[in-house]
Amino acid sequence: MSWDWQVFCQDTMDRDIVQSCFGKGGDITYLDWMLSAWGWTVSVSVLALVLALLLGSLIGTLRTLQDRPMVVRLGNAWVELFRNIPLLVQIFLWYHVLPSLFPVLHGVPGFLLVVLALGFFTSARIAEQVRSGIQALPRGQRYAGLAMGFTTFQTYRYVLLPMAFRIIIPPLTSETMNIFKNSSVAFAVSVAELTMFAMQAQEETSRGIEVYLAVTGLYIVSAFAINRIMAFIEKRARIPGMALASAGGGGH
Amino acid sequence: MNLDFSFYNWDLISNFVLKGLYFSLVLTLVATVGGVLFGTVLALMRLSGKKWLEVPATIYVNGMRSIPLVMVILWFFLLVPAIIGRPIGAEMSAVITFIAFEAAYFSEIMRAGIQSIPKGQVHAGQALGMTYGQNMKLVVLPQAFRNMLPVLLTQTIILFQDTSLVYAIGAYDMLKGFEVAGKNFGRPIEAYLAAAVLYFVMCYALSWLVKRLHQKIAIIR
Numbered sequence: 004m005s006w007d008w009q010v011f012c013q014d015t016m017d018r019d020i021v022q023s024c025f026g027k028g029g030d031i032t033y034l035d036w037m038l039s040a041w042g043w044t045v046s047v048s049v050l051a052l053v054l055a056l057l058l059g060s061l062i063g064t065l066r067t068l069q070d071r072p073m074v075v076r077l078g079n080a081w082v083e084l085f086r087n088i089p090l091l092v093q094i095f096l097w098y099h100v101l102p103s104l105f106p107v108l109h110g111v112p113g114f115l116l117v118v119l120a121l122g123f124f125t126s127a128r129i130a131e132q133v134r135s136g137i138q139a140l141p142r143g144q145r146y147a148g149l150a151m152g153f154t155t156f157q158t159y160r161y162v163l164l165p166m167a168f169r170i171i172i173p174p175l176t177s178e179t180m181n182i183f184k185n186s187s188v189a190f191a192v193s194v195a196e197l198t199m200f201a202m203q204a205q206e207e208t209s210r211g212i213e214v215y216l217a218v219t220g221l222y223i224v225s226a227f228a229i230n231r232i233m234a235f236i237e238k239r240a241r242i243p244g245m246a247l248a249s250a251g252g253g254g255h
Numbered sequence: 256m257n258l259d260f261s262f263y264n265w266d267l268i269s270n271f272v273l274k275g276l277y278f279s280l281v282l283t284l285v286a287t288v289g290g291v292l293f294g295t296v297l298a299l300m301r302l303s304g305k306k307w308l309e310v311p312a313t314i315y316v317n318g319m320r321s322i323p324l325v326m327v328i329l330w331f332f333l334l335v336p337a338i339i340g341r342p343i344g345a346e347m348s349a350v351i352t353f354i355a356f357e358a359a360y361f362s363e364i365m366r367a368g369i370q371s372i373p374k375g376q377v378h379a380g381q382a383l384g385m386t387y388g389q390n391m392k393l394v395v396l397p398q399a400f401r402n403m404l405p406v407l408l409t410q411t412i413i414l415f416q417d418t419s420l421v422y423a424i425g426a427y428d429m430l431k432g433f434e435v436a437g438k439n440f441g442r443p444i445e446a447y448l449a450a451a452v453l454y455f456v457m458c459y460a461l462s463w464l465v466k467r468l469h470q471k472i473a474i475i476r
Contacts, residue, residue, distance in 0.1 A: 087458035088451050089416035092430060095447045103444050180321070187323035191422060198325050202423070211333045219322055219330070226321040 010210040011037070011217070033204055033214075040200035041221050047118055047186045047196060052179060054122030059129025064159060066130065067137045078130065085127035090188050094120045098192040117189045125182055132174045136167035169240055176233035180226050187222075197221060260445050267436055272453075275432025278346060282428070283415045286353035290414075291407065293354060294361030299391070301366060312362075319359035325423050327356050332424045345426035349418075357414055364410060368403035369395055405469040412461050416454065429453070 011034040012024040026032045031039075065071075066078035085093070097120040102108040108116070140163060148158030187198040201218040205211040300312035319327065331352040336342045372395050380390040400407075419430045427435075430450055437446025 083459060083462075084455070087416075087455045087462065089419040089430070089454055091419045091422060092447070092451050092454055096451055100444050100447050184321075184323040187325045188420065190325065198323065198329075198423075201326065201329060205329075205333070215326070215330055215333065219326055222323060222326065223318075223321050 010208050040197045043196040048183045050118045051121035055125035058126035063130035063133025066134045082127045132171045136171035172237045271432040271436035275429040279418045279429040282418045287411045289354035290357035290361045293358035295365050297362035298365035316359045328352050345424045349421040349426045368399035408465045
């Protein structure tokens with residue numbers, strides 16, 4: 004078997020090889036298509052990550068309120084609901100089922116529905132991390148905050164959450180990498196992201212190995228980039244003498 | 256819009272859903288057993304202290320773990336028939352893929368489990384004159400498996416959810432069963448809802464059982 008990397012320089016319409024590998028005017032080559040697909044993967048993942056962090060932090064925090072059993076139960080139900088249905092099924096629910104049950108969602112583009120699906124799915128996992136981060140803190144921290152005259156909100160804002168978020172940076176790193184990997188499931192509802200590109204370009208060009216290698220490479224590059232970014236954040240946020248979640252045991 | 260679940264009768268369920276459910280369960284079972292076996296080998300390679308075993312196992316595990324499962328499914332569906340020289344069905348391809356993919360995750364669990372056994376136990380085994388194989392088989396692995404059982408089972412639940420991704424190559428699993436039934440009867444919305452409910456009930460029940468087991472094991476220890 005021989006390689007044929009020229010496939011990426013082909014025009015997607017007439018299959019002529021374009022000299023610069025980038026299409027001119029309205030034409031696009033497979034390379035153009037792949038890069039735009041990478042853009043879609045990054046957009047879906049980043050937007051879903053923002054949503055998941057906001058929702059997950061909120062739900063995770065609510066689950067640690069000691070004098071609100073109803074709220075805690077609701078938070079637990081949220082986590083169980085989104086953790087026990089496969090992501091692909093959740094994407095179908097957002098894409099096919101919810102718009103026909105709630106006509107308001109009719110005009111919403113599929114891209115946003117996938118962001119919502121992935122964001123809600125991941126929020127349950129982040130909520131679990133945030134909860135375990137808060138509960139890993141010694142009880143005395145909460146009491147100290149309350150004894151200082153802080154309200155519950157202030158205790159969380161100034162005492163508990165700053166510590167908890169630092170503790171859970173390592174698991175949050177892997178959740179962020181998971182979001183990028185999970186965004187591939189969006190192929191099932193025709194979002195033009197990398198996996199969708201891989202399937203279609205493979206079919207059109209029959210150069211599956213080259214196409215898959217390039218796409219896999221982009222996924223690995225993305226994962227590596229996230230890893231570095233999170234390592235940078237971890238380093239910047241570090242407080243001397245504090246142990247992290249992955250380090251396990253000892254300290255707090 | 257009105258929901259109508261009346262088209263669900265026993266014929267439909269046994270023709271479409273049970274056929275898919277059967278494949279999903281078989282795939283989960285085979286991939287768990289195969290993945291744990293292969294994963295244990297990978298974990299032992301990584302802990303062997305020999306570079307020529309460690310490096311390939313590490314590359315394999317980290318490689319698998321940084322690629323989306325859907326891409327791995329597509330890769331195997333493309334490569335396996337090319338390598339063995341004849342077409343294999345989507346179902347067979349899915350089985351091979353899941354064993355290879357989940358082994359990477361199981362190996363990380365096994366590695367943590369093996370490392371959770373204090374070094375003194377290994378040394379005690381060596382002092383008794385046990386070979387490496389005996390030490391692993393009689394001292395380390397039985398304890399590691401027990402420590403790791405809840406995590407292994409949780410991973411199996413995740414694996415069961417992941418089997419829905421064989422959608423990418425058109426294998427006939429539980430989700431596909433619901434989808435085909437929904438299309439045939441013109442009720443796709445109800446089909447997706449029913450699929451979600453069934454997945455939820457099964458996964459929730461299983462994770463509840465794992466939690467119970469975890470408490471039991473924790474008390475004995």
